[in-house]
Amino acid sequence: MTIGDKAMKTIIQYLAFGLLGLSLSAATIAGPEEDRKAFQNFYENRFPDTPVNDFQNGVYSILPSAREQWQSIEEFPPYELSVEAGEKLFHSKFVNGKSLADCFGSNGAVREKYPHWDKARGMVVTMERAINECRVANAERPYRLKKGKIADVSAYMSFNSRGQKVNVVIPSDDARALAAYEDGKEHFYTKRGQLNFACADCHMYTAGALYRADTTSPGFGHATSWPVFRSKWQEMGTLHRRFGGCHKNIRATPYKAQGSEYSNLEYFVSYMSNGLEFNGPAARK
Amino acid sequence: MKNGLRIIAVSVALCSSVAFGASNISAKKAIDGANAAYKQVAKETSYQWTVTASAIKAAKKAFDKGNFSEAEGLAAKAMKLVAATKLQAKIESETWQMRVPK
Known part of the structure; x- marks a missing residue:
């Protein structure tokens, strides 16, 4: 066996081990x-x-x-009042004359789009985040994040989205x-x-x-x-x-x-x- | 006799102030150490326990009231909780995948 044959044999052995490792990790991950x-x-x-x-x-x-x-x-x-409050907030005009409807359509039935991956920013965008981002983009203050108005608007939009299917894409x-x-x-x-x-x-x-x-x-x-x-x-x-x-x-x-x-x-x-x-x-x- | 009493009084005063100072300083040191460790474990592992924060808060409260030994004890308790948090983070980083259904 020449030195070249030995080297070839070693390379083949390494490749075989590598392929085995790859197939094992594919099976386990x-x-x-x-x-x-x-x-x-x-x-x-x-x-x-x-x-x-x-x-x-x-x-x-x-x-x-x-x-x-x-x-x-x-x-x-018990969430009915929240849906009604959310509807009012959703259609309330911002100072600039726009409203959340300008971001999410006339009735905000966009639940199926969230959460989604925002490639440009490299982050997950939830519907609540999108609501606040719409407000901030229109020079309004963001809502508090866990309850109150954010939940009301989310309730209204979710109510109008009922029946849509969860379809999160990675x-x-x-x-x-x-x-x-x-x-x-x-x-x-x-x-x-x-x-x-x-x-x-x-x-x-x-x-x-x-x-x-x-x-x-x-x-x-x-x-x-x-x-x-x-x-x-x-x-x-x-x-x-x-x-x-x-x-x-x-x-x-x-x-x-x-x-x-x-x-x-x-x-x-x-x-x-x-x-x-x-x-x-x-x-x- | 008079001088003797003076010496005793001064000695007692000195000793008590040293003892008082040491307790004060060590309690403060223990609280600061627990606080730093609590923040550090969050930075390193993103794990924090509410009970640790409560123990540190209680230690600070005891310190403000002048109960230095109680404050030191609570700070020591917080340090133990931080150690347990670290251990949990270490164990979980190695074992969480075992819970994923195959």
């Missing part, structure tokens, strides 16, 4: 679509009696006793979008706070279990119904308000509403609910 299928399969197996489309109803999709109560609440929905031509998705995914599965809980602990592996007097909701469908009127709050609130509340419950310091942590988490959670209908605003316990 799943992409968003594989994640979503595994995620949805998990809930379908855990709650075989729940029709897939019903997961958008949160805990009421798995808890028949509470469902009846909830359905009677929905006859006179563009394949921008690695930053996948990184934002992965960040949200890591957040969902990572334990935090002194109580050492991950989102997945309550809303996946023990979904449907009792924590004190409350049953935890399945994570599949979590992103469809916002904003919500929570009986505990006695008012409307956004998804990021709820994220913060969950973190406080497990004694973790909440992140800022509309910051990258919660926006990326919303990106992931919404992607996991792709295919379900938006049905916000909603009433929740």
Whole structure:
């Protein structure tokens, strides 16, 4: 065997190892679509009696006793006043004579476009962020981020968007979008706070279990119904308000509403609910 | 006799001021250390616990009231919570993927 043959043999061995490594990593690192299928399969197996489309109803999709109560609440929905207030705000003229309708169309039925990846800025844009950005672009002050007017406008826009399907896209031509998705995914599965809980602990592996007097909701469908009127709050609130509340419950310091942590988490959670209908605003316990 | 009493009084005064000063200084140092560690763990890991913030706040309150040993104890508790936060972040960075359904 000549020196050239030896070198060739070594190169082939390295290439073989490299290919083996690549195939192994492809098998172990799943992409968003594989994640979503595994995620949805998990809930379908855990709650075989729940029709897939019903997961958008949160805990009421798995808890028949509470469902009846909830359905009677929905006859006179507590978020109705918020939708009306949101309608007024949506059509109120800014100082420059424009309104939110100039950004989102005549009735703001654009829920299906959010959250989305903004390639130019390299960030996730939620609907609440877009509402405030529209106001700021028209020389108005942004709303506070977790409740109040932002929730009212969001309620109006979500109400008009009912029936649209969650269709979050992670563009394949921008690695930053996948990184934002992965960040949200890591957040969902990572334990935090002194109580050492991950989102997945309550809303996946023990979904449907009792924590004190409350049953935890399945994570599949979590992103469809916002904003919500929570009986505990006695008012409307956004998804990021709820994220913060969950973190406080497990004694973790909440992140800022509309910051990258919660926006990326919303990106992931919404992607996991792709295919379900938006049905916000909603009433929740 | 008179001189003896004076010496004792001065000694007691000196000792108590030294003891008082040391407690004051060490409590302040402990609170500052806990506060810095709390901020640092957030910077390094993005993890923070509400209970740590509460412990630091309580330590500051005790310090302001002049309860230096209580303040020092609470600051020490906060440091332990910071250490636990760091450990959680380390463990989770290595294990979170195990929870992803396949």
